[in-house]
Amino acid sequence: MAESLEEVVNHSERLSREFNHIILKINNLRMYRTHTCGELRMEQVGQQVTLAGWVQTVRKFGSITFVDLRDRYGITQLLFGENLNARLDDQPLGREFVIQATGVVTERSNKNPNIPTGDVEITIADFKVLNAAKTPPFTLTDDTDGGDELRMKYRYLDLRRNAVKQNLELRYRVGRAARNFLHTQGFMDIETPFLIKSTPEGARDFVVPSRMNPNEFYALPQSPQTFKQLLMVSGYDRYYQIVKCFRDEDLRADRQPEFTQIDCEMSFVEQEDILNTFENMFKYIFKEIKGLDIDYAFPRMTWDDAMEYYGNDKPDIRFEMKLATLTGTVQNKGFKVFDDAELVVGIAAKGCAEYTRKQLDELTDWVKRPQIGMSGLIYVKYGADGSLKSSVDKFFNEEELKKWVAATKAEPGDLILVLAGKESRTRQAMSALRLEMGERLGLRDKNVYKPLWVIDFPLFEYAEEENRWVARHHPFTSPKPEHIALMDDLSQYAKIKANAYDIVLNGTEIGGGSIRIFQRDLQEKMFAALGMSPEEADHKFGFLLGAFEYGAPPHGGIAFGFDRLCSLLGGSESIRDFIAFPKNNSGRDVMLDAPAAIDQHQLDELRISLIKQDPA
Amino acid sequence: MAESLEEVVNHSERLSREFNHIILKINNLRMYRTHTCGELRMEQVGQQVTLAGWVQTVRKFGSITFVDLRDRYGITQLLFGENLNARLDDQPLGREFVIQATGVVTERSNKNPNIPTGDVEITIADFKVLNAAKTPPFTLTDDTDGGDELRMKYRYLDLRRNAVKQNLELRYRVGRAARNFLHTQGFMDIETPFLIKSTPEGARDFVVPSRMNPNEFYALPQSPQTFKQLLMVSGYDRYYQIVKCFRDEDLRADRQPEFTQIDCEMSFVEQEDILNTFENMFKYIFKEIKGLDIDYAFPRMTWDDAMEYYGNDKPDIRFEMKLATLTGTVQNKGFKVFDDAELVVGIAAKGCAEYTRKQLDELTDWVKRPQIGMSGLIYVKYGADGSLKSSVDKFFNEEELKKWVAATKAEPGDLILVLAGKESRTRQAMSALRLEMGERLGLRDKNVYKPLWVIDFPLFEYAEEENRWVARHHPFTSPKPEHIALMDDLSQYAKIKANAYDIVLNGTEIGGGSIRIFQRDLQEKMFAALGMSPEEADHKFGFLLGAFEYGAPPHGGIAFGFDRLCSLLGGSESIRDFIAFPKNNSGRDVMLDAPAAIDQHQLDELRISLIKQDPA
Incomplete structure (x- = not known):
């Protein structure tokens, strides 16, 4: 595969040069211009x-x-x-x-x-x-004076800014690189429908009332998941699509109700085939877009390790500073904060031993912020001279502190930071603190790209609000064969691992997928495990269960967040900058002023009526 | 441009070979297979x-x-x-x-x-x-024994049939060829939103209730028209997208509520630039897909000529048999049918002079069918010996009939067929009769491709049901500059021509477009001409009118029906055969059983309620 990737990269370089070349000389111009404004020498x-x-x-x-x-x-x-x-x-x-x-x-x-x-x-x-033109309401420069709302209202002017134009050009180039790579690997772009059936499971569907089938609704796809699986059943073997997906979620910052996926599926493959294929796609894209040669295999980390050493399932591995579990080491030494904690965890911040009182207070305030939610921060200054000075000297002598040093792999000159509390919150807090320290220490250079695979995800996760187990990825993900037996025992659910994987870049998940279930009986077992009755399973997914009875091959796939991938390659935090006409955090397009009221006539034709909101 | 097209074609040939090559040797297979079933020699x-x-x-x-x-x-x-x-x-x-x-x-x-x-x-x-597999409910052969509904219900099995697979492969290759061509011409693929604002004008919108903005609705785009125009205002110069569009129309055979367009727009161009660019795209696609060299410029026909000589605006020019208007020639000779007619029109059917009484009766029955709606058919047999024998010998002597021969360009051995009646219906009927005779004479070979441009479309057409003038193409199409003045006089509307064009292949429109209005005042005049109040125009299209004030360049574009184009290139009548998961004529996906009822909970969240249909 290595040779063929090289060929592919050469091919891509040619295409890329070609594009840059071509946009300098559009040669069938006639009336309005003989040349472009980028062309004369x-x-x-x-x-x-x-x-x-x-x-x-x-x-x-x-x-x-x-x-x-x-x-x-x-x-x-x-x-x-x-x-x-x-x-x-x-x-x-x-x-x-x-x-x-x-x-x-x-x-x-x-x-x-x-x-x-x-x-x-x-x-x-x-x-x-x-x-002629009126004076634009904001300057069309990279450092524009226009606020967010104003630029969104006049998005057609904002799109003139060089920064935005470069983003959309990058997006086009990334898309084309992905298509070219997938083409060379025999993937076929096959369009799947947008007006489908509502099968809410996880996120909410957007629905579309049908006029011709009154009182019935289509749904917009959250992803083409079941269709791509059906295409595998149909024998299409390697499918891809760069496709819009829709989720009616309460929008957090930088989420869009419509977003784009690079959606892929393959037949007769195991996890290893998929990781290899798409690792190569990423290498191709990095080479194409950033000129970067990544000549090593992407690291692979189990979900368990990611949680233990980074505190989350999308580790930023541009820097070390791994989490060290200290619970066993530090308990029963008379320090109540530790003794009462489910988890005590520490990191060693490189070269920060000389932090001042003020800096440490500020860091303590930082972990006490509601988003982080800790009640305090313990530190050990590991002086360049080898001295150890902690905020808990009362409870821990130098010998004890040396164990902390060993666990966190601290070196002279480092600052050990320790958090203690409830397991889940503390791990999250330490993950955030690690990233914050990485940021402060300049270890998160956006021009450095460190991709990795996180593998062996849990099959289920417990949804506290719903008080039940839900599919961590989706209900079509296959459990590891050796864990299938555990599905008969609810108490074992947390232990069941899936053939599921994410690709993570610089602390952001940019894609994920799994090997799918392809047997009717296992799929039914999975639906049952998720609390679906056989009738409900049949109503929602009868077509897929049926398909599995007519010769379904083993298959698996992956989907990438195209908007997010582009923003990372463009060195930006915001996906909105990489979408031509994005919506704001309320799901509104402020340029169009959409959504909007529709005519009574339209409502009548659709046989729906509105329930007005309480004036309160 | 000719040289560069050749380059482009060479490039494409290489890519096409590459694809065929690659699918024979997928080289990163691991566990499940060492080779594919198409590979061993x-x-x-x-x-x-x-x-x-x-x-x-x-x-x-x-x-x-x-x-x-x-x-x-x-x-x-x-x-x-x-x-x-x-x-x-x-x-x-x-x-x-x-x-x-x-x-x-x-x-x-x-x-x-x-x-x-x-x-x-x-x-x-x-x-x-x-x-394992159950026995499929129909045979998976080209000549399957499965009926339409059964094959749609088990579409995942139907997709295994070689005929269907070849169609989807063709579709992929056509799409890739279009993308490659457009790339070499500097076009950029830019995604436009799917959740937009409802602006019903022409066809009905599908709408999507917004949960976050209660009682408000998004609409699904009927086309990205206004967005691509905004991208021109933003300076993107050459845009394209292969994109799903949505129309909630009463479905006729072979229409789909969701369909795919190759959507393109260019700035700083006149009509000639657009026709040249996309004529080249078609030559490229014909070469790529069919191996056909089309080395001549596509014929161009005015809309007026198309209507006069072919009776419709999408002439099948694989054969002649042009319509000849006989009204002036044949009236006032005492034949009441002609004298009462608005239009008398004839064609000469090659070599049909020897049609029997039975054949002529059958043809007469054909034109009397309700879809055609004529009350009778007049004929003249122009014998191989030069004799003339007509069904109206009582009223027309040989000298008179010779004028018919001249007008229809009939030759000895031909059969002249004449229809008379109301202008519009008679022209349509003769157009249908011409196509029928072409079919019977084997002149409509689906392996012969005869593209042409129809140009100079009317700007408006009269909508009888609505009793008003509507935009023939859409409200953004520019009138010919010399006709703008006529827009002040309703009685002149029928005469106003637009800078609008269609590309027609073998009697089917496969694409159409126009040079757009890019001035606010002209766009306002157009909205007013369509009966829109300034308030309504501003409510629906204020963003576009606004955009035109901030430096809008002259621009124009075109959109192609991708499903239809593929079906023509695949030699099929039906677009459904070229769509992976099509809907039936009631807009239903019978495999998914969609649309379907949704939960009361979903309705409540969306703040809508259903109006039940009368049990009648």
Whole structure:
């Protein structure tokens, strides 16, 4: 596989060069322009050309006017001489005017080395305003003065900003790289339907009333999961789709009700085949998009290890600072905080032994914030000279503290930070503190990419609110064969592991999948384990259970969060910056003003009526 | 452009070969198989291999059992010797069982030249049933015995049929060819939202109740029209998307509530640029998919000419038989049927002069069918000897009939067919008769492709039911500049032509588009012409009117019906055969049983209630 990946990468490099090349010379332009604004060089000096684009800036020097003309491909300087002053007085050019201008390519006296067209300018002979423009409500620069809401309302202007344009171009390139890779591996893009059946299990469905089938509803897919499995049953073997999915969830920051997945499924494979295939896809994309060669196999970490050493299932492995469980070591030494705790856990923060009182107080306040929710922070300063000084010297002597040093792998000069409390909250808090310390120590460089696989996820997780076991991934994930027997005993559910895996990049999950159940009896057992009656299972998923009876092959797959992947490759925290027309945190498109009321006539046709909200 | 197209085609050929090549050797298989069922040749004789797939047939000859094993890539013959008989008795293999089998590649004694693997068979040493299968409810052959409903209910089995698989593979290849072409031309794939605002104008929207914004609704897009125009305002210059669109229409045969468009838009272009660009895209696709070189420019026909000479706006130009208007020629000769008619129109059916009385009666019955709706058919037999014999000899002498011959360009041996009546119905009827005669004469060969552009469409059309003028294409289509003045006079609306165009292939419209309005005042004038108040226009399309004020470039675009295009390239009448999971004519997915009732809890959360249908 290594050789073939190399071939694929070479192929991709060519395609990528091709694209960059092509966008410089769109060669079937006719009426409006002979060249783009990113294209002219010294070789064209003396040629007559016509450009069209947006006025970026207008500068007057004496009797001469310079205009920077912008289009998707670049910026070219136009020079309007004295002869055009009367026309410019008549028809002054403003920012974002759309104009067409004809002139001769001339060598610039003061060249601009910062832009590819900086050696030349166009001495304009004639021009035409194609469309005037009002002054934009915010500046269209990278450091725009526009607030979030304003930029969303005028998203068509925000999209002109170079930063946003680069994001969408990156998105296009990532999508194309993924398609090219998957094509070379024999994957077929097959479209699955958007108007499907509501089978709420996990997140809420968006539903669509049917006019032709009154009182019935379609649902929008949360993912094409069952369809891609049916395609495997149909023998399509390697499927992919870059596809919109929909979840009607209460939106947290940076969640969108509609989002895009790279959705993939393969037949006659085991977990190892899938990890290899998509690890190669990632290597291809990293090479394509970032020019990065990742020449090692992605690390694999069990879910148990991820939880133990990083405190969460999407570890940021750009830095060490692993969590060390100290519970056994520190209890029964008379320190009540530890003795009462379910978990005592520590990390060693590199080179922080010299933290001041103030810094330590501030860190203590940090762990006490409601989001973190701890009641205090214990520390040990491990001096460069080997000295040990802790906030719990009363209870722990140097010998005891040396055990902490050993457990956290602290070195002289480090600061050991310890949290204690309820198991789950404390682990989460320490995970957050680790990331915070990594951030403060500059260990989370967004230009460093450290992907890994987290494997052996639990099959179930306990949903406290619902007071029942739910599928951690989804109900189609197969348990590890040796754990199937445990499904008969509720008390063993926590121990059952699945053939499920996530790909994690820099502390963010960017994809996940599993080997699927492909036998009717096991799938029925799984539905039953989730508390579904046979009737309910048949009503919701009868088609899939049926399909498994007609020759279903072993299969598995994975889905990637395309928006999130693009944002990580673009070095941004926000997926919204990588979506052309995103919605805000209330699920609204403020540009369109959607959602909105619809006509009574539409409601009547759909045979639905509205239940008005209480005025309260 | 011609040179660059050639380059593009070369590039495509390489990619296409690549794909065919790759699907023969998926090279990162591990556990389940060493090769696919389409891969083994004489070169592998002697190798031990493992295959996995579906049992296509089981044939017993004495103590030996032959199994044809099938997967996506092909069929390979397996030979189970006497040594495996006990195991086969224990575990008999049935049709569609999924098995894994290991053995040695052997040269076949009776080679099968019809399949690529026909020179070899695998002498099986060991096998394993991965999943048993019930007998499928219909045969999975090209000439299946399954009815429509049954095949739709078990679509996952229907998808196994070779005919359907080839259709989906064709679809994938067409999509990939379009993407590759558009990529080389600098088009960027940009995703537009699916949860938008309902602006019913033309077809009905599907709507989606919002839970987070109670009593408000999203709509699913009928097309990304306004978004792609906004992207042009944003400067993206060349946009495309292969995207699902939604229309809640009463379904006629072969319409789907969700369908796929290849959606494109360009800035700084005139109609000529768009026709050239996409004509090249089609040449590229024809070359890619059909191996066809179309080395001539696609014919262009005005809408007026299409209506006059073909009786419809999507002429099938695989054959001539043009409509000849005879009204002026034949009236006032005492034949009341003609004298009372708004239109008298004829065609000359090649070589049909010898039609019998029975054939002519049958043809007369054909035009009298309710779908055609004519009261009779007049004919002239133009004998091979030059004789003229008509069904209206009483009113028209030979000299008169010679004028008909001249008008219809009939030649000796032809049969002139004439219809008379109301203008619109008669033209439609003659268009249908022309196509019927073309069909009967074998002039509509589905392997002959005759694309053309129909241009200069009317801007408006009169909607009889609504008693008002509506946009023929959509409200964003620009009138021809010289016709803008006519928009002030309702009586002139029928004369206003648009910069709108369709691409037509073999009598089917496969795409259409227009140069758009890009000025706020003209767009407002257009909305007003369609009877929209300024308030309504602002409520529905305020964002677009606003965008036009901030520097909108001239732009235009086109959208292609991807399902239809694939069906034509696949030589089929039905788009359903080219959709993985289609809906039936009532908009139902009979496999999923969707749409369906949803829980009261879901309705409550959405704050809607159902209005039950009258039991009547």
